[in-house]
Amino acid sequence: MAFSIRSVLTVFVLCGALTGLLAGCTSTSQTASTTSAKFSRANWKILPQYKRQVVSYQTAESPGTIIVDTEARHLYLVEDGGKATRYGIGVGRQGFAWSGTATIKRKAEWPRWTPPASMIARQPELAKYAGGMDGGIGNPLGARALYLYQGDRDTLYRLHGTNEPWSIGKAVSSGCIRLLNDDIVDIYNRAPAGTRVVVL
Numbered sequence: 001m002a003f004s005i006r007s008v009l010t011v012f013v014l015c016g017a018l019t020g021l022l023a024g025c026t027s028t029s030q031t032a033s034t035t036s037a038k039f040s041r042a043n044w045k046i047l048p049q050y051k052r053q054v055v056s057y058q059t060a061e062s063p064g065t066i067i068v069d070t071e072a073r074h075l076y077l078v079e080d081g082g083k084a085t086r087y088g089i090g091v092g093r094q095g096f097a098w099s100g101t102a103t104i105k106r107k108a109e110w111p112r113w114t115p116p117a118s119m120i121a122r123q124p125e126l127a128k129y130a131g132g133m134d135g136g137i138g139n140p141l142g143a144r145a146l147y148l149y150q151g152d153r154d155t156l157y158r159l160h161g162t163n164e165p166w167s168i169g170k171a172v173s174s175g176c177i178r179l180l181n182d183d184i185v186d187i188y189n190r191a192p193a194g195t196r197v198v199v200l
Contacts, residue, residue: 050074050088050169052183057084061198066104066159066191068177068199070097073169075159075177077187087183090167092175098157102148104195107188110135111145116156119174137163143181144188148197159197160184 067076070091076084114132142161161181
């Protein structure tokens, strides 16, 4: 059977990309880089409506507030003048969704991830991370994490980055709100501890 040079090259490129994806999924020791160039290339997978953009947005909430619209798969950082920066998000799958108000009480760069006992019970293969997984590109929390509290109680929900950019716009998580790494870095830099978060 004859193959064109183009088809052979296409297969070669796809195989190389798959190898890279598999390596990224299994690596927990890769050195983290704070430069967005390391992960901005994932943006091509994102539908236009989930790309970061400034939009008109009317709300009674004060500028600086973060509003998470889980149904629309958007997060809004409220600004002055009826505007907001809108980001695409991945949300909790059925049975894991959460809504309410909270406050960002802690922030972390390249955070350590420790799966809760309930998650390990559902997915025993995660038991090896019961003591935590070091931060890095392969870590499920991505480049940054913002920890949501109600008073002094950790809700166990986070706004965080993701190493699965294809999950933006979908309901796939265990309740946390995930964003592109570039986007969570932007929010991390703009939202101080004490920021009010409203999850619809």
